[in-house]
Amino acid sequence: MKKFLKLFSFLFVLLFFSFQTLAAEKVEYLKTDWSFKGLFGKFDRSSLQRGYQVYTEVCSSCHSMKYLSYRNLAEKGGPEFSEAQAKAIAASFEVKDGPNEDGDMFTRPGKLSDKFVMPYENVKAAQAANGGAYPPDMSVLVKARGGGVDYIYSLLQGYEDPPIGMELDDGVYYNKFMYGNKIKMANQLSDGLVNYSDGTEATVEQMSKDVTTFLMWAAEPHLEARHQMGFKAIVYLIILTILVYFSMKKIWSRIKTEV
Amino acid sequence: MSDHNYQPQSKFGKWFNDRLPLLTLANHLTDYPTPKNLNYWWTFGGILTFCLITQIVTGLVLAMHYIAHADMAFDSVEHIMRDVNYGWLIRYIHANGASMFFLAVYIHIFRSLFYGSYKSPREIIWIIGIIIYLLMMAAAFMGYVLPWGQMSFWGATVITNLFSAIPLVGEGIVTWLWGGYSVDNPTLTRFFTLHYLIPFLILGLVVLHIWALHVPGNNNPVGIDIKKPSKDTVPFHPYIVIKDGFALLMFMIVFAFFVFYTPNILGHADNYIEADPLVTPAHIVPEWYLLPFYAILRSVPDKLLGVVAMLSAILILAALPWLDTSKIRSAVFRPLYKQFYWILVADVLILGYVGAMPAEGLYLLIARIATAYYFLHFLVILPVLGFKERTLPIPLSITEPILGGSPNLAAAKIEKGLDKLK
Numbered sequence: 001m002k003k004f005l006k007l008f009s010f011l012f013v014l015l016f017f018s019f020q021t022l023a024a025e026k027v028e029y030l031k032t033d034w035s036f037k038g039l040f041g042k043f044d045r046s047s048l049q050r051g052y053q054v055y056t057e058v059c060s061s062c063h064s065m066k067y068l069s070y071r072n073l074a075e076k077g078g079p080e081f082s083e084a085q086a087k088a089i090a091a092s093f094e095v096k097d098g099p100n101e102d103g104d105m106f107t108r109p110g111k112l113s114d115k116f117v118m119p120y121e122n123v124k125a126a127q128a129a130n131g132g133a134y135p136p137d138m139s140v141l142v143k144a145r146g147g148g149v150d151y152i153y154s155l156l157q158g159y160e161d162p163p164i165g166m167e168l169d170d171g172v173y174y175n176k177f178m179y180g181n182k183i184k185m186a187n188q189l190s191d192g193l194v195n196y197s198d199g200t201e202a203t204v205e206q207m208s209k210d211v212t213t214f215l216m217w218a219a220e221p222h223l224e225a226r227h228q229m230g231f232k233a234i235v236y237l238i239i240l241t242i243l244v245y246f247s248m249k250k251i252w253s254r255i256k257t258e259v
Numbered sequence: 260m261s262d263h264n265y266q267p268q269s270k271f272g273k274w275f276n277d278r279l280p281l282l283t284l285a286n287h288l289t290d291y292p293t294p295k296n297l298n299y300w301w302t303f304g305g306i307l308t309f310c311l312i313t314q315i316v317t318g319l320v321l322a323m324h325y326i327a328h329a330d331m332a333f334d335s336v337e338h339i340m341r342d343v344n345y346g347w348l349i350r351y352i353h354a355n356g357a358s359m360f361f362l363a364v365y366i367h368i369f370r371s372l373f374y375g376s377y378k379s380p381r382e383i384i385w386i387i388g389i390i391i392y393l394l395m396m397a398a399a400f401m402g403y404v405l406p407w408g409q410m411s412f413w414g415a416t417v418i419t420n421l422f423s424a425i426p427l428v429g430e431g432i433v434t435w436l437w438g439g440y441s442v443d444n445p446t447l448t449r450f451f452t453l454h455y456l457i458p459f460l461i462l463g464l465v466v467l468h469i470w471a472l473h474v475p476g477n478n479n480p481v482g483i484d485i486k487k488p489s490k491d492t493v494p495f496h497p498y499i500v501i502k503d504g505f506a507l508l509m510f511m512i513v514f515a516f517f518v519f520y521t522p523n524i525l526g527h528a529d530n531y532i533e534a535d536p537l538v539t540p541a542h543i544v545p546e547w548y549l550l551p552f553y554a555i556l557r558s559v560p561d562k563l564l565g566v567v568a569m570l571s572a573i574l575i576l577a578a579l580p581w582l583d584t585s586k587i588r589s590a591v592f593r594p595l596y597k598q599f600y601w602i603l604v605a606d607v608l609i610l611g612y613v614g615a616m617p618a619e620g621l622y623l624l625i626a627r628i629a630t631a632y633y634f635l636h637f638l639v640i641l642p643v644l645g646f647k648e649r650t651l652p653i654p655l656s657i658t659e660p661i662l663g664g665s666p667n668l669a670a671a672k673i674e675k676g677l678d679k680l681k
Contacts, residue, residue, distance in 0.1 A: 230519025
């Protein structure tokens with residue numbers, strides 16, 4: 001067993017080393033408590049619902065979420081709107097469908113099975129409307145940025161006046177958390193921008209946290225199921241390992257040697 | 260191959276076994292005499308078999324849902340993550356499984372280096388192992404391309420471009436590999452095909468690897484030839500089976516932790532951005548398990564020589580049984596080699612670290628020194644050491660240092676041996 005601990009600690013050092021390498025580029029991001037971190041991490045339901053509100057009212061005019069469907073809003077582990085609510089949300093969007101029997105395209109109210117409606121017809125249209133910059137699709141955005149949720153959360157609050165001597169072109173803004181500090185998205189959030197129906201005060205900080213939580217769920221819709229299964233799987237493995245350890249001891253006790 | 264005199268009990272068993280001796284094989288595998296002093300470093304062979312099977316099974320399921328097309332690959336991966344039942348679990352096991360596979364194979368290789376398992380009469384086992392390792396790297400690289408993210412695309416571009424370093428025909432070869440004039444849909448479909456093929460080649464080689472192992476039998480921490488079966492051995496089943504099982508379970512706990520709690524930490528965030536041939540990522544880095552070789556590649560200023568250095572760094576391992584001139588296998592009895600061994604381990608870790616860093620300034624200097632040392636170790640230190648090193652006396656059998664409180668006895672003997680050397 002002693003030998004085994006030695007081996008195990010070696011593995012640990014090795015893993016730690018690789019973690020260090022991967023986390024080499026570190027920036028000090030703004031900190032907040034994420035309810036979905038940790039072994040039992042779960043999403044804060046009301047934060048997800050508020051985050052969806054911020055997304056629809058603010059972000060969705062430029063940013064698509066092409067991998068999400070309206071049905072996802074009612075699914076377990078997500079914002080968990082009631083099915084009626086999700087249907088109502090879907091119906092509030094106009095969806096292009098077709099061709100019909102006459103060969104024409106037509107619009108109809110959205111259904112649960114529809115994907116989130118895209119703000120632009122295509123990438124070129126999005127670029128044309130945004131000074132050449134393409135507002136990235138937000139479905140997996142949190143996983144596509146090195147700093148993850150902390151980065152998005154900080155970026156939304158990182159708008160400042162540029163330092164003296166820095167020239168910014170038209171349509172370029174200064175953000176202290178952006179790579180290279182220049183961002184083509186203007187500051188979007190201001191206190192009281194949205195009206196939360198649950199009475200939460202819509203500060204910039206609160207909205208940033210809510211919408212980032214929503215984006216985390218969008219990128220990892222099965223995060224809660226993963227954490228729950230992970231805990232069970234690891235507990236199961238530990239118990240099995242202990243049982244196998246004692247069986248091993250018993251079997252090896254037949255011969256005089258140490259395992 | 261201890262005894263072939265096995266006879267099945269039942270009449271049908273006998274009839275069948277006379278025509279296809281599967282039962283003899285099963286009997287050989289369970290009775291296979293194994294040195295009783297194998298430590299936990301020897302459990303990684305079994306762990307690697309588990310890794311291979313896990314990758315094949317999860318890979319099969321993923322292939323049912325994945326679409327190998329440049330316009331649809333990224334979407335189909337997200338489809339697996341969101342809408343396929345437990346697709347997220349299967350994909351995270353497969354993606355982290357690759358890292359776990361390499362973690363295990365590096366431990367397996369370095370175990371072999373420490374205990375001299377590559378030496379006569381086990382050269383063929385070792386060389387088959389190197390071929391498996393090469394195929395693993397090919398499979399892992401092509402697998403990383405399949406999600407068609409930014410790192411997939413640009414990683415594929417960088418690595419395939421290495422072939423352009425070949426004089427005269429280089430450019431032509433690259434075009435042939437790509438199936439066009441850039442990494443595109445034809446590249447993706449052929450990578451998918453090969454990614455599906457290679458694991459089965461590995462499986463075949465693993466059978467040969469184990470077959471070749473079962474001819475001379477396992478090496479062991481003492482590194483001496485043992486009589487089989489004897490007091491020094493135990494039958495594979497149940498002794499080694501349960502011990503490998505225990506180690507495998509410990510390994511699975513680490514594996515599960517990655518899959519369930521930090522599934523993306525070993526990957527690169529850029530690979531969640533769909534491939535875009537017009538946007539180059541700020542840093543193109545391979546997966547962690549290829550970093551030491553990436554460092555060697557970049558430490559040479561000339562492209563062709565860089566590629567040659569990188570390939571030699573792997574292929575030099577195949578010549579190891581002849582480069583290491585020492586008759587003694589285990590580093591336990593080679594005081595000097597033991598030190599050089601740990602320097603090599605540190606050297607490879609340093610190479611891995613600088614491989615992840617930008618190739619400039621101090622990092623580049625360190626990479627160059629570490630690369631030079633890597634080759635120095637195999638080409639100069641090992642051959643010379645075999646002639647110059649004063650090894651410690653080795654015990655006559657495993658039982659001697661193990662049984663009856665004799666670890667102390669063995670230590671005393673070793674000390675006595677040291678005294679004689681003075």
